[in-house]
Amino acid sequence: MSTERVNPPELSPPTGFSHAVVATGTRVVFLAGQTALDTDGKVVGDTLAEQFEKALGNLLAALTACGGTPADLARVTVYATDFAAYRTHAPELGRVWRRLAGRDYPAMAVVEVVRLWDDQALVELDGFAVLP
Numbered sequence: 105m106s107t108e109r110v111n112p113p114e115l116s117p118p119t120g121f122s123h124a125v126v127a128t129g130t131r132v133v134f135l136a137g138q139t140a141l142d143t144d145g146k147v148v149g150d151t152l153a154e155q156f157e158k159a160l161g162n163l164l165a166a167l168t169a170c171g172g173t174p175a176d177l178a179r180v181t182v183y184a185t186d187f188a189a190y191r192t193h194a195p196e197l198g199r200v201w202r203r204l205a206g207r208d209y210p211a212m213a214v215v216e217v218v219r220l221w222d223d224q225a226l227v228e229l230d231g232f233a234v235l236p
Contacts, residue, residue, distance in 0.1 A: 107178065107234070109209070120198045121212035127178040127234035133170045134232045137183070138162035139225040147224040152186070152193050155226045157200045163229045164204060172233045174205035180212050180231035187216035190227070 110124040111117070140158035142148045149155040164174060184190040190197070201209075210231065220228050 107175065107208070118209070120194070120201065120209060122209045123211065125178045125211045127176075129176075129234040129236050131170075131235040132232060133167060133172055133176075133235060135163055135166050135230055137221075137228045137230040138166065139220060139222055139228045141222070147222050152184075152189050152226050153196045153200060156197050156229075157204070159227055159229050160200065160204050163231065167233055170233075170235065172235050175208040176233040176235050177205070177208075177210040177231055178234050180210045180229055182212065182214045183217045183220065183228040183230075184214060185217060185219060185226050187214070190214060190216075 106128045108126040109122040110126060111122060115123050138159045139162070140147050140149045140155035141162065142158075147155070149158055163180075167174070167176065182190075220226075
């Protein structure tokens with residue numbers, strides 16, 4: 105697979121995301137929404153950062169099981185139950201992202217939602233990747 109991150113100069117410089125990703129490959133992997141569920145199906149982590157780390161880890165585990173890597177992610181959507189908290193903790197969440205997924209950022213969006221499937225969940229991530 106090849107990816108090209110496109111960040112046009114006429115747009116605001118992106119921080120922690122790419123404005124567009126052109127991906128060429130032969131397999132598209134659609135990744136279901138992942139929250140901070142452990143292997144027993146229980147939400148773990150009391151803080152947004154803890155839950156974000158677990159949810160991202162779950163998303164990457166699903167991607168890895170398909171033969172992909174974080175660099176293969178073309179699009180990720182983050183659903184947060186408290187956008188103000190997400191914005192406040194964005195630097196910490198960015199450090200978690202870089203530690204687990206690196207700096208090849210996909211196109212991303214953050215959307216505030218009233219609630220998620222699991223009442224205790226604070227954040228959910230879904231996305232898709234393009235593999236060779």
